[in-house]
Amino acid sequence: GGSGVVVLPCGAGKTLVGAAAMAEAKATTLILVTNTVAGRQWKRELIARTSLTEEEIGEYSGERKEIRPVTIATYQVLTSRKKGTFTHLDLFGARDWGLVVYDEVHLLPAPIFRFTADLQARRRLGLTATLVREDGREGDVFSLIGPKRYDAPWKDIESQGWIAPAECTEVRVTLTDAERMSYATAEAEERYRMAATARTKLPVVKALVDRHPDDQVLVIGGYIDQLHQLGEYLDAPIVQGSTTNKERERLFDAFRSGEVRTLVISKVGNFSIDLPEAAVAIQVSGTFGSRQEEAQRLGRVLRPKADGRQAHFYTVVSRDTIDTEYAAHRQRFLAEQGYAYTIVDADDVLGPKLPTVD
Known part of the structure; x- marks a missing residue:
């Protein structure tokens, strides 16, 4: 044996x-x-x-x-x-x-x-x-x-129909001048947090959620303040480290049954908690892009959809910051796993801007 x-x-x-x-x-x-x-x-x-x-x-x-x-x-x-x-x-x-x-x-x-x-x-x-x-x-x-x-290998299991093929998209956001300035003058250890939690990401996340009106969407963040910001902006409940097991199970059940469509979760979601299936995951910030977490996180979403629909993994990244460097690790990891990885601009997600009227 x-x-x-x-x-x-x-x-x-x-x-x-x-x-x-x-x-x-x-x-x-x-x-x-x-x-x-x-x-x-x-x-x-x-x-x-x-x-x-x-x-x-x-x-x-x-x-x-x-x-x-x-x-x-x-x-x-x-x-x-x-x-x-x-x-x-x-x-x-x-x-x-x-x-x-x-x-x-x-x-x-x-x-x-x-x-x-x-x-x-x-x-x-x-x-x-x-x-x-x-x-x-x-x-x-x-x-x-x-x-x-x-x-x-993920691809083999996927081709046998065990895992829904996932489409991975990195959405790059341009920071406002004010955010750029704070980033430029921040201490090195503060920089990742600032880039990762930029408010400029909020409308992009909302646009991505709206893009999938019929799907269950998990929004993943690594910082408490940002989770609250996201929860408020998306009008969605939050599961974080301090959430009791009972409340977490209640929210997960509501998410499974479709009563809650969007759930904001902190990295606690990584560790083998029975995260409900979702067709879409949007990562807004992580911690240092460890491969172990990426595998865990992506795997939470890549469940076969009953109707064979595509699963989507989005990561929202601040352009020209350390956030983009971490995203490069993620991209390399996903590419090694055989996934298609696309990089798009936030404007492609937000749609054409209406012309301003003087």
């Missing part, structure tokens, strides 16, 4: 791969996930797609401590300490786990690396959409879990 890492684009059925491994292993399974929302998503999917019942799946999180034949535990609860000692590590020894599944293995916290190294598990399965770790420790993942078993 080999162990290994499976690299799949987001949305390409990681839970199904996990379920298949579980069926194969026919053994008690520990599934490690990034947060409770992701855990509940796993539970929902497993109940929907396998013969497992609600009673057979336990949640081991800050809120509940259930150990069942299939137990879903959060990385957080396992790394929490009391008086310097890790309190929940006995979970690993609680059963002779036949299979351990690591969801979003590239986010696996370092202490978990160390504990799981001596786990009793016979099989380990690491699932990830990307094997770029921010701390450069990809090698650890392989030494811990086993070799990379399967790496699905």
Whole structure:
């Protein structure tokens, strides 16, 4: 029973791969996930797609401590300490786990690396959409879990109809003279934030949202003030770090059902939270353009549309600023993944300007 890492684009059925491994292993399974929302998503999917019942799946999180034949535990609860000692590590020894599944293995916290190294598990399965770790420790993942078993290039999965072909468009906005001046005189570390959060982007984002009147649209930003600005400008609800799980689930459900059409989300949206499908994503600002985040973020949108419609990924960038440089990283990454990438001017999105009357 080999162990290994499976690299799949987001949305390409990681839970199904996990379920298949579980069926194969026919053994008690520990599934490690990034947060409770992701855990509940796993539970929902497993109940929907396998013969497992609600009673057979336990949640081991800050809120509940259930150990069942299939137990879903959060990385957080396992790394929490009391008086310097890790309190929940006995979970690993609680059963002779036949299979351990690591969801979003590239986010696996370092202490978990160390504990799981001596786990009793016979099989380990690491699932990830990307094997770029921010701390450069990809090698650890392989030494811990086993070799990379399967790496699905996005294009191949797409051509098999698993992921909607996405059209990526970078929209370049010209800053106003005042914004340019503030940018020019800003300290180096402030520059990205200023370029990324320029108010000039707002009408462009609105025009992009209006371009897709029949689609669910996610608007993604990296800065709290900007999220509020976007929420107000688009008259759309916001999901950010401080949003409670309950409220987040409520908004996601409203978005899924089409009751909410546009949702503004902060980068919290990246980490395996069961983001609802959207046909359109508009990124207004990120943080330093890490490839891992790009993969995550794009994968959230690239779900097959039932009617075969195209998915769209827009990124709105301030011209002649560091924002454009970050966009170049993104462009390179997307090009490597085989996506078409187009750069357009904001005016093309905003449409012809009406002539001014003296």
